[in-house]
Amino acid sequence: MRACRGLLLILILAAAGAQASPAVDAAFDEVMTRYRLPGLAVGIVENGQVVYARTAGELVEGEGAKIDSRTLFKIASNSKSMTTATLARLVDAGKLRWDDPVVKHLPQFRMHDAWAGREMQVRDLLIHNSGLRAGAGDLMLWPEPNSFTRADILRGLAYLKPQHSFRSRYDYDNLLYIVAGEVAAAAGGAPYEALVRREVFQPLRMARCQVGEWNRESVGNVAQPHRRDGDRNVPVRSDGAVIAATTMDAAGGIRCSLDDMLTWVRAWLRPEAEDTPWLSRTQREALWAPQMPMPLSRRMREWDHSHFSAYGYGWRLADVDGVFKVAHTGTLMGMYSAVTLLPDKGVGFVILINGEGEEARTVLTQVLVKHYAAPAEKPTVAHYAGLIAQERDTKPAAQRAPDTSSRQGVRPAELTAQLGVYRDPWFGEVSICRQGEAVSFRAHKSPLLTGTVMRVGRRLLVDWRDDSVDAEAWLDFAGADGKGPITLAMAKVDPEADFSYDYEDLAFARERACD
Template sequence: MPFKPLLLCLALLPGLAHAAAPSAADAAFYDSAVQQAFDHYRLPGIAVGVIEDGKVVQVVTRGELAVGEGRKVGADSLFKIASNTKAMTAAVLARLVQDGRLRWDDPVTRHLPTFRMYDPWVTRNMQVRDLLIHNSGLGLGAGDLMLWPEPNHFSREDIIAGLAHLKPAGSFRADYAYDNLLYVVAGEVAAAAAGTPYAQLVREEVFAPLGMDRCQVGEWSPAAVGDVAQPHYRQQDRNVVGGRDGAHATDFPSMAAGGVRCSVNDMLRWMQALLDPARAPGWLEADQRRALWTAHMPMPIGQRQRDWDNAHFSAYGYGWRLSDMDGQWKVAHTGTLSGMYSSVALLPDLRNGAVVLINGEGEAARTALMQALLKHWTAPAAGHDVLHYAGLLDRDAAQRRADGHVRPAMSPATAVTADDLGGDAGIWADPWFGRITLCPADGGVVFAAEKSPALRGEVMRSDGRPWVQWQDLGEDAEAWLRFTGEGAQRRLEMRAIDPDIDFSYDYQDLAFRRVGDCP
């Protein structure tokens, strides 16, 4: 849809007051940038919003809610914002701190007496603030197999209990390592402090006061709400709907870490309230706004960030990544979940910002597009467009492949039989993940996780090593199986086959012990 009709509609939208038209050159740039990303990466759908000086200046949408079905993406279409939910969880906690219902330095156990980490000292000293800044000592994505692939049967109670069995990879408060589980805990801390379920708190403390009327959290009906983007995956160079919504969406356990859905219009209201306190008087006082965007945990600065942004610092706030970009203060986050990608970036001193929502495999697309949008403000003389950054990403990917970051070559796979597995067939259990079975079925052996139905597949063998070929997951999620020890010390471990696997497949944190025979 051309940008001019969208701008006209935007000016009439309630809650997006003071929308302003950009200059003709800026409008053409924003529209062209979205079109480049949409075409180059062959996206199923995309929605982008732009703010300048605190005012919404442009919304651009392209594509379909579900490919081939003819329903166009619009400014009110709902997308999974994934980990951009974390900033909303932090805002809920900030509102509770503001109201005196908890403190940032409260011990977590004050609100959740059953909370336990692997180290008792860490349990006693973990504060509410620590839940938000990825300093726990857990490894990258530790325990994420309790969250996804979705759907699964883990409860919030399971997740909190599982933390006690996850061995740390480093020291508490020493280093940054991104995690999701502690945001689940943060949501439960908020619920306990307020005496109100997490989903209701988000509606009351964020959506309602900021006019984010289309956003959904907890249990809701996609059929009743309507205009909901569906996730897509690439299959043989085509976009295919995967994980389509049913008539009813559940309040799944990882909601506080990445479960909110919003439209681009909702996200623009959220961003405006953060950029300009006058738009939401009394919603968050200055000290709590400052707390959200304070550098609480240093983060490493990657080479791309140095090269692209001329960055000198990087840190994590409460639900936000903080850095500098060409001398401008940048506050941002991304989100990735089940076939959808999001990105939010703010330049608070300019009161500018952008949001990108994609309902397909869009990691490179969101990176190239957001970079082009931000550079339009921080380094306009460079004149770089989306295709420039897409080319740089392609070059980096080629270099990684040359450096060996590829799925290793494997001999033709053969199915493992029950005789091959011998005494290793049976029921195995991990302290936090629970039970799996390695049992005969249809002439082979099937791996099946009791609480994660998507982790089901046939056990294969290549080059003398057993591995799992998942039924409903792509080959980039496949894992080696490794049996070690003898007798009572027999263990089953798993390791990713693809070195670039999503970190949420934290197979390396599993340590199964055989606990019984096959049924």
């Protein structure tokens, strides 16, 4: 009888997978073609079983090595849910509490508002309620490589001025996840990277996941990020032989394969299948409980008929066509990921991309969610791509990048008073100095932030030399008339550029003449 029931279950699962495959295959093929991706991996779990897993493309476009289900991708901010799971395991072990003050574990922790620093709890590190601007301080994390350390982040937080009251609203944050990783290390008695391996990778048998320092050649099969250059996908910020531990591991530094991520999804969808629970039911519920309200976007209302949106511990929560959704995305230069769970349907899926895939990720996620939450709509990639194109065409002028094609190089004689070495209290020093007949901008601790100062009408901007740094910055000097100290403020040229280019949080004062 047990054998018959087992066979019946296998047949049911196989039928479900076969039913899903043609529609998913069609979406997979169209996304791959429409967006000319260098590589794509997609997997689906239904009722605890992997019913779909497909990959296409190459580790490096044009070099021939194919992506497969064991290929490692950067999962970026999907690392956050692994950080919160690590913390939850420590809560289960009695080594910390969600409402512990951060200073209990990190006495050196400070915020610009001294009261907020004293009152901030471990839970506050995880739910984007600090009052800081979205992406505040992210220039200490990206672009990589740079020489900022976790100690720099703990010190620098005290200089980042809040934009809103503590706990008053949602604004996405990365730096406090770095702090959360250090809290875990202090409470767990081991470095963050060792804790994630011990508390997540090993018990769940996510054998290929990597964090911290590791050897690319011995691990093998590692997808490289790409950027678009005309009709080509070009590798960008490729790995060396040894991948170093990074400052931002707890916020976005983990790499995993499709197989690993499907194992991760199964652990969340079928906890009752465990003989020895990996995580208590109490902590699972805490991670998926709405902890901070999030804005309900127009897209969510119109596309998904959503009524609520909130952040849990490392997860975004919402309803889609009456179905509960738990999800997160991950974005790094040339790498995009998405993990989406529909717990009430017993369904979860993973998307991994090693190219410029923001829109591809959005439309494919939408098609897969609708496939399960509202199958009567028969969603297509073309439909959602069309809606995004319509949004782009009707975007208000104030949200579009200005025309800077009239730019001209600035001669050193034009900026005699402004030339010099400047310091920001959290970002450190930058040099704005003569280089031949041009003026160069160089960030001392972030070498990719090196560029040439240009003039556009009356304004100055810095044109970054590395094409992968894709958000130029306005330079606004004050005090060059001799009536006060010379200062420098910066702002994104494109108002829609990634918020991690948080130039607006910088406040430079001139310290000395150029070396």
